[in-house]
Amino acid sequence: METTDLVLAILHHLLAFVLAGIIAAEFVLVRAELSPATVKRLAVIDRHYGLIALAIILIGAGRVVWGLKGWEFYVYNWVFWAKMACFAAVGLLSIMPTMRFIGWNRQAGTDAGFRVPEAELAEVRARIRTEALVFLLIPIFAAAMARGYGL
Template sequence: MHDFGMAALHHVLVFGLAIMLAMELALMRAPVIDVRRLVRLDAGYGITAVLVIVVGVTRVLWGAKGWAFYRDNPAFWTKMGLFAAIGLISILPTVAFMRWAKAARANPEFQPTAAQRAGVLRCLLLETGLLILLVVAAAAMARWPLV
């Protein structure tokens, strides 16, 4: 039952990441950017990502399949690489949101430029694409070895 509970929690957290990423994309496409909301949402995204890692490590170390299953599974390492890439890319929007929040505190009328918005939007879209690939890698990982 422990393994099932950890798997279910891991999946719920990953769906949470996807939902928060979709919400960030929606907020970025609004005519007027709600910077404070973006900052809060991005903080939730970061916290959820950390929880995904904690639960994932717990599954790898103490789950039913054991470390040997993951160690020798190329789909697992693909998934880890994709998660790391998403994490690194997500730094750019986070830094932008923090800068925008500082600017909005100084000037309540502040709005990011079209170029700033476009740069962040590109990062969020790239994260989304990589997250889709991560889910595919997770499905392959669970069925390893593929027959």
């Protein structure tokens, strides 16, 4: 149905923008001299990342099943699977930063003088940069698959 397709497409776009915003926010916040307040903010932002990612999976699957083109359009399209692989890679890349944010937040909670070690900060920053680069491939594949490339 056209309205279902439209609503799913709108939600899908909004969620994709929120996810991009979260990755950008994390990238900007992970800098030298992280205050305990910023560490806490990062942990909270990152929790939303998980929720938004879950929502985009559900809405995305909804588009495959209830979208106007029908599920066969996507499951036999390699560009669709390339997009899924990038999304999975972003998820896997985000595990280490998530573990660090939880750990830093716990330590900042018990030790007021806690400072994030330089090496860990650099590691997380580099990881988020890679995450952002792989994330950029997702809308590229999305635009191509929507126009029938990969069939």
